[in-house]
Amino acid sequence: MTCAVLSIGTELTRGELVNTNASWLATGLTELGFEVIEHCTVDDDKGRIVAALDRLARAAKVIVCTGGLGPTTDDLTTVAVAAALGVGIERDEASLDHIRRRFEKLGRTMSESNAKQADFPAGAAILPNPIGTAPGFAVEIHGARAFFMPGVPREMKRMFDEHVVPRIREVAPNDSHQLRFRTFGLPESVVGEKLDGIEAAFPGVTIGYRAHFPEIEVKVLARAADRSGAVELAERAASEVHARLGEVIYGNGDDTFAGVVGRALRTRGWTLAIAESCTGGLVGHLLTKEPGASDFLLLDAVTYANSAKQAVLGVDEDALRGHGAVSAEVATRMADGARRVSGADVALAITGIAGPTGGSEAKPVGLVYLAVSTPKGTVVKEQTFPGERYWIQTLAAYMGLAMVRAACKNI
Missing domain, CATH: 3.40.980.10 (MoaB/Mog-like domain)
Structure with missing residues (x-):
């Protein structure tokens, strides 16, 4: 029809x-x-x-x-x-x-x-x-x-x-069924390569893609003689999609990345604090767009200036002078400080150079340090994200949320 x-x-x-x-x-x-x-x-x-x-x-x-x-x-x-x-x-x-x-x-x-x-x-x-x-x-x-x-x-x-x-x-025709999966972490070309051959393996199935930065939506559309056959075919093909993409798939249908992270925090029974520098509150914005963020979010401190990192989070001046605001050491202290002052179970900190100015040969535009602090310790990641300011900030926010999600699942 x-x-x-x-x-x-x-x-x-x-x-x-x-x-x-x-x-x-x-x-x-x-x-x-x-x-x-x-x-x-x-x-x-x-x-x-x-x-x-x-x-x-x-x-x-x-x-x-x-x-x-x-x-x-x-x-x-x-x-x-x-x-x-x-x-x-x-x-x-x-x-x-x-x-x-x-x-x-x-x-x-x-x-x-x-x-x-x-x-x-x-x-x-x-x-x-x-x-x-x-x-x-x-x-x-x-x-x-x-x-x-x-x-x-x-x-x-x-x-x-x-x-x-x-x-x-x-x-409406009663001969089709579609499933949608949300992914983050791989570019569209790589997702497509990983799913190559599924349509041939499952006749009647069409795989579609929709890029919505920084996510890729994968659509599995199955057509069969009747609705039940289409549902069964779509589910079999979807199992293969899951097997090939694994943890890159974070949700289904209309799920959002921030919403999935929020559910992970609720399931774990954890509260969260955030200390943001180069992302300027974007992580908190993504989380509070979803209803019920007050269940877990205790603090989102935008500590853009070094003085704010010291006054709000207790980052010591020696770390700032010795390593610079964009460093693993300062990211660690920001995360630890956010968890300490808020009393949260887990804290995320992000500091970096979003550009277009401010970079150097040693610390280029796009360099970001992300830290997650829990009672078992603090994990720090160094990433260099490509693109303009908006891209760098968005990728940093998503990567930070991914680290919080991983902490909920692995600790």
Whole structure:
């Protein structure tokens, strides 16, 4: 069963906004068993939206669309769909009442311009939006089932899960199954080399890759005569993927690296302290993006200056003068100091040269020292990361999290 993703918005065609909605939808549709044949992005132009809908509806059986449902004059999805269908626009009083109550709940008065968000092509099925002011709707165009959702990611995702998936699941092919694995530690080319030959060994399986720095996602898609056969085939191929990649795989599906590290700390019953220099709080940011970080995170000290390393962590001046702030000795003292002042079970310290300036022949840009302190001692690693400042900081943060995860598993 073929499917197309249509994204509407001049901010997308101009490159002012990264289109994460399309990739998220395509992943979900693929997991449902659909064959996604096209991603189409069109600006806020009624004629071009109509033309895109007409073309996609003749090529795909299902169309999922985001954007253009707002209250401003450049939000033209509803009128474009009505034009494509040759029908009028109707106002839905229940939707209008919901929008008013939404504003009242926020302590605001609804603007008259928001009333247009309760307008729909005649005959459309309305898709409620419990967390926003833009309801979606569903219609049929040239025999294709078309669904229109807001462009706000959190609103779109909830509407897709609650109102679109139940409507398209009944027509989704029941002959495929996809598993996704998250990896960190190897470049895409090496991951591909390690998995070479799996498709030949498991007919019906396709291996896909998605690089999202600094991670690589591996997708195992299996097709068989029926769903149970596809699940069994995907699981057999996945076992081979695990055997070849081993610890490089850190999680499945929508797992995040920081989330997996947080779970490891909870499982171990450990608390964590962090002392950051060149990463500037990035490790703490990654961990606290995940809910429940307060279960284990006691301290994240950004000790950028030498004076802060001394005052907050107790790093002695002799170590700083004798070895320099970017050294194994100072990283060790930072980790030990963070664990001591916080009372945490484990502490991570990172100090390095993120560039683009500050490097030397002896200590080049990209040189980073990472230390993990536990009651059994402190482990230090020296790494030289490639790339620009953002790359060096991100790789250092991930490597630090990897060391914490290893400590949870090995001690």
